Amino acid sequence: MRDEDGFADIRSYAAIGDGRTVALVALDGSIDWYPTPDLDSTPAFARLLDANEGFMALAPTEEFSVERRYADGSNVLETLYTTSSGTARVTDSLNTGVAGRLPWGELARRIDGLTGTVDMAWSVAPGTCFGTASPWLDRGSEDPVLRIDAVGLGIRGINHGLKAPEGRSVDGAFTTSEGSRHLVAVVSTHGEPLPLPDPQTIDDGVDRTILNWQTWSDNFAYDGDYRHAVLRSALTLKLLLHSPSGSIAAAATTSLPESAEGGKNWDYRYAWVRDTAYTLHSLTRAGLREEVHAAVSWMLKNLRSQGADLEVFTRLNGDIPEGTHRPDLTGWRNIGPVVDGNPAAGQLQLGVFGDVFDIVWQYVQAGHVLDPATMRQLADLADLTCDIWRRRDAGMWELPEERHYVTSKLGCWNALRCAVLLSEHGQLQGPVERWAAERDRINDWVHENGWSEERQSYVWYPGSTDLDASILLHAMSGFDTGPRMSSTIDALRDELGAGPLLHRYSGMQEEEATFVACAYWMVSALVSVGRRDEAVDLMEELLPLANDVGIMSEMIEPSDNSFMGNVPQGLSHLALIVAALSISGKS
Template sequence: MSEAAIAEHGIIGDLQTAALVSTDGSIDWFCCPRFDSPSVFGALLDDARGGHFRVRPDGGAWSAEQMYHPDSAVLVTRFSTPDGVGEVVDFMPVLDGSASARHRIVRMLRCVRGRTTFVVDVAPRFDYGRSEHRTELTEHGAVFRTDPLTLTLHIVREPGDRPLATVAVEEGDLSARISLEAGDLRGLVLESASDGPPREVPLSEIRALFDDTVGFWQRWLGRSTYTGRWREIVHRSAMTLKLMTYAPSGGLVAAPTASLPEQIGGERNWDYRYTWVRDASFSVGTLLALGFVDEAARFGSWLGDRIREQVGGAGGPLNIMYRVDGSSDLEEEVVEHWSGHRGSRPVHVGNGAADQLQLDIYGEALDSIHAADRAGLVLPHRGWMAVRRVLDWVAENWDQPEEGIWETRGGRHSFTYGRLMCWVALDRGIRLAAAHGRPAPLERWTAERDRIYEQVMDQGFDAERGAFVQHYGSRVLDAALLRMPRVGFVSPTDPMWLSTLDAMDAELVTDSLVYRYDPAASPDGLRGDEGTFSLCSFARVDALARAGRLDAARMAFEKMLTYANHLGLYSEEIAPTGEQIGNFPQAFTHLALIDAAVTLDAMLDGARPPWS
């Protein structure tokens, strides 16, 4: 049996980890106890050996639909069968900031009409399928044990309810059949860090957990200040970002998945379950634009902790990414025994790009700090002194080759985007110092900022092509540069910028979809191709809107909305077939969607776009 398509999944989570649930009722991905922990269910990367937790109707004559309970992260999968209609309601009760809290996946099984028999298969594969487990079956459930992690399965029913028709354990995997009549409600709870044996969970307890979980999400979303044209998709994107937040630290993972391919059958398969300085920085301004000040402050605090630590590595005072708790051990390895999603190998866990030199992260970090400052989240003295040390390093080190934003494995170059964002870092530092009278070597920072500007204009623009290019000495276009007008480096109507936008439209854009760059023209050290990058597609909408090309911007945005999955979720890329590929759901894509919507709303209303 082949892995379910990437887009055929919804996400549930408890703000410390997440699970992906397919449209046929299978939990195909779940890591415990954190996003970046080894997997328990990994069928998304190997249906035969990855492990799963499946609940689906008995027999094959059924169809399924998925939806979220309104304004929440509670997922409903509804099955229509010849005998009736049943549904599985999946959610994870939201945890507080304690990293030692127990994690629970609640699966409520309901017969809506007629009769429904559900087949349950619980087949964990701990530590990416590398650790054997022991299964203990009891009257009220089962325990799955390994040395580092134990999971307990509790049965949900009231005393006197009909027992399960059959329960069996074979080679450590549990199977069961649950037969329901119209109006019946049963369920299963998979729990980590359980204090005792499996227990019979009363329906009242599950209903209370359901109400609490729905209430949490609806209260959280009620804080949004967004009232624009695309409220439903913007709010779904905001909740998706919240689901990818690790509450104990405030870190945002790039995606909750690992090694989903950028080309089916290809080798561009990376682990995204970590917090990138870049992604976390982007999220600050995005969430502030929606009124989520507390979340922006938490992400800003996570970033501030990394800046104050000042440990860094070969790439400077900051690493480009960290684990969700702020540690930096991301050694990359290959899970040799897994076949990969639809044969896409190798399967990577850990990320070897962590030690790359990517100069753009300093601009994104300082831009987010500046945005937070404008929203009233002012840096304390120690924070400013740490920022000052980072900016002193940028002023000394900006003019050197680097790996660039896309984490290619093709060597270092003088990337134009990296230079651009070093300009942003120094510019925002100068503004912060001036606004608050903070001590800073402003004369030096200003001189280096202006040197960067002049260098980019002189060496980053190819006059023959009429476009800013990927790196000095290159003629390759790079969609990362779509952010140039947004950060204020060029006017959105500057002729040099408009000709760059036209060149990108001619070479990188296919309908509304945008490629990052042309791998054939810019060897990146990897075999194969990739899809269009949805972050860039939404960034183009932002750039078009700022350039006054509102009809084109709105059409591109509306077309991009058609590439969302059935729940409004996006992976990293879109394949030539229109299929979603890459890690899923991807924070960067949802951040860019929100930014594009907010900018386009403002421009259509005749207002000034944000952060201009």
Template sequence: MKRVDGYAPIRHYALIGDGRTAALVARDGSIDWLPLPRLDSETVFARLLDAERGGAFELAPEIDFRVEREYVEDTNVLQTTFVTARGTVRVTDAITLDHGGLLPWFELVRGIEGVSGEVPMRWRIAPRFGAGESAEELSIDRIGAAVRATSRGSSLVVYPFDAGDPHHTDDEIGGLFETDKGSKASLVLRATHDEPIPFARREWAERRLDDTVGDWKRWLAGAGVEGDWDAVVRRSALALRLLTYVPTGAILAAPTTSLPERIGGDRNYDYRYCWVRDTAFTLDALINLDLLVQVHASFAWLLDAVATTEPDLHVFYDLDGERVSAREELALDGYRGSRPVRRGNAAAGQLQLGCYGDLLETAELYVREGNALDDATADRLADILDHLTTIWKKKDAGIWELPDAEHYTVSKLSVWTAFDRALRLVEEGQLPRDRAEAWRECAKDVREFVEGECWSESRGCFVMFPGSAKLDASVLRVSRMHFLDLAGERFSSLVDAIRDELGAGEGLLYRYSGQQQVEGAFVACSFWLVEALARAGRLQEARKTMTQAVGQANDVGLFAEEIDPKTGAFLGNFPQGLSHLALINAAAAIRAAEEA
């Protein structure tokens, strides 16, 4: 793998985690991203965003090598095989679990196995607590066979077992060792904050590494996955699990911040928050997989979060379900010079009407699966719907969080969906009937607006907003809203128009007209197209597009937010939950169409 100015291609990363935090591991064995103690915390390794000052945990042969890697089947445990002229080494990486749950401390285990020959290995840890966010007060000292790095109450301890005698300087730790056939070594990294440090016992740590494989397999065994796309669906489910903060059930959009939509540009955003939209979409995907325990936990989190701002819905909330307002730019160089690096997101103050439809659609799906709403939730949703009757005529920022407010078609479609699902919930006895008439009238008014103002006969499609000639790929989501006759001419025309104008080849699509020179193709749009084709009964086209889109994943089956159609380079935050949940729903749509 070749780095550019110290940066690995985004496509060359894999994600490991435990449901509390997550790390990005490059193909060359370097861990370049690790926030501690949780997914939205300051980082201890951030070379991803600053090659010189970000910090990393390197582990690789000292001599030239080529790499083969994969996840252990049906797990989030990564195996990287280094092949050299002198022999082969396999490294197994995991943030370990405790019988499927969280350990009281953070533990990363890197198991090193000699496969053949004799291979000289080198490891180096450059901890950078709070890189770019807070003044570092780093201290490194030896504690027996281990080495400890501390800063402002945070401790990071590395235990090398048969991985060489560790040495350290004022700002890094390292070691050298050699593998031979059958040899085993390990590097165990533990972290705590303002609490005692539990020292690692080799046999326990290595047993936990093995047990973590079984823990992931048992979790995934509960997923209802079948069909031609089962392997990529399973990988996507595992990826979404790593974006879920287990202590609360919150689901992040992505575990990173400020990876650019254009190299060297400033379209760099913080995705370490929980969007109402993405959470709702993810719950739909998890329902398709029968992962109902996680569905309940995350739906309960979502309802608690929106309760803090009701009847308004904020665009996103933090891991604790609290509103987010603070924003700052961090003192980091940015991925390949793409600045600024951000904490916080300017979309926090936007009006996005689509959130209301997403929330109500999720509630209706939850009930459709045989569950019921409690009285407090029913009252809360009814109050939110009453509020929506007073604001739906406003312009908003749309699904793409644009600075220019408009009557975005997809937002109005989502408003209609909110009222439509509310009326279904009324019929199921889940929402109060005495407020239904007002919601029914609004649904009628919204439909008249969308059909009368947003459809263009000349384009054969809904336009992005009334009076615009632009097309918007997110309109493809109308396929799941029950707004149009999916067997009708209008829907077929819509699908063709969007694919023709926004298609980037090989199953890729841009978000909306005019973005071809600004950013990459948006991965989720490809799977929205697949879902639309499948729901329209155009199965051959759906399967072809699905095959093309799935083929755009990296070597371990992960997707970023965007892909450069010309080079295949990944762009935007990684891995992107929206990409993976859209894949799951597309596969489910194909399966449903085949079984119909």
């Protein structure tokens, strides 16, 4: 299950979470990624990015086979281990409390003996928090406590065969039997006292957490096609929602490579306005209210503090990112670099204007109303959009070359389209005639400069014959659902397609794997131009490409369907949801 250097396939990871952070569980039972206390904190377990950077292992000691699933309607993972001597089930949960998220981290691993006997072993071995601290065993407590700088990890258990702690890890071994119950748990805090709850209370918390997730799922209103896949993707997106702030992380990890050659390793544990817009589009259509309001309010509060200098992303708490650094780690499968931070901070990306207005328009369409301060803020942004759309920018793909990217202009077109609609609904006041006139100028500019008669396609930027898959988003926005967009779809599939999958833009076939979200955008675009049967066929090809528990990464290598890029990737899951909504006629 692991290569000779100790790395598991990215495809092997399942995700669990508690509304503040996410842990990744490999197929062999090792938790190889666990930032604490927050998703964007430095991880105590990071074997995902360096074989020596910490993990929590739990598995049979003899050869075994594995079957996994999430408990129905939840993000609690159930793994069935079968050996020659018996079967046992491990239930992995990041526990939540009676009234929501616990004020500490509670990583619980329940083990139930089902048949025969199974010899199990476990180990908690923290890393160095990206080379910033050295873990040590705190012997000031009767119960084992490991510390890494300000992080405290308390080990609790039931019938868990704890061995005398020594060194920098805590280990144990036990044997299951039919009907036996065991528990190994890690309780964590950061820079504060460390509670050590009664182990039975932790075990009870697993059942409560399943019920909490199921209560949320019961309120999930989607009843269209592919409901199981849609609910699983919604649950995955829920893992990326940072409950203390309302922000939405783009992904749960950093530095998983987009290419086997390395170099394209980014940190996605930030909140992008773009990803927030797409996420809210899908969650609103699925009838979710609390998450949508929290994310809209969080975004608008942040934008108000930024003024006209819109940031394309922020930290999960709303702070502006402070550059990047590269810890001295090997990277997954020795494909570096490992990056803490994202260099796209400070870029001009015109699409963000469309994203902001699209979020607000979706919010108002759902029956909500704006406050006067927000209306003044948005009117100023609409005025700014009327001028700034003429500038070059870094584009949706955050490139170093600033150009007149067609989809960037269309982002501004969508911003002004939504501004006019908001005004017509009494939710915005300002020079509407100017907004409408500039919207139409952008429309004319794109038709004149963004269309290639030679390619019979919209192109990436004027004067180029290169293609960009993000144009598919503007079949969904309604910019073009006619023959030109249909012809563009064919050109994209011909040049950028790899089976059912799609590369981001021209030239990427030689540099990186396919981008999962682009393929699902294609599904939605096909519906938008009236080619629903093709959309259904494509959807049926794409759905099996998720892993065994329905998790998707950022990219898929088409030669062997291996996962690449950060995981779970919010954009991939929300694109699946929108594709299903489109096919069901609910978008």
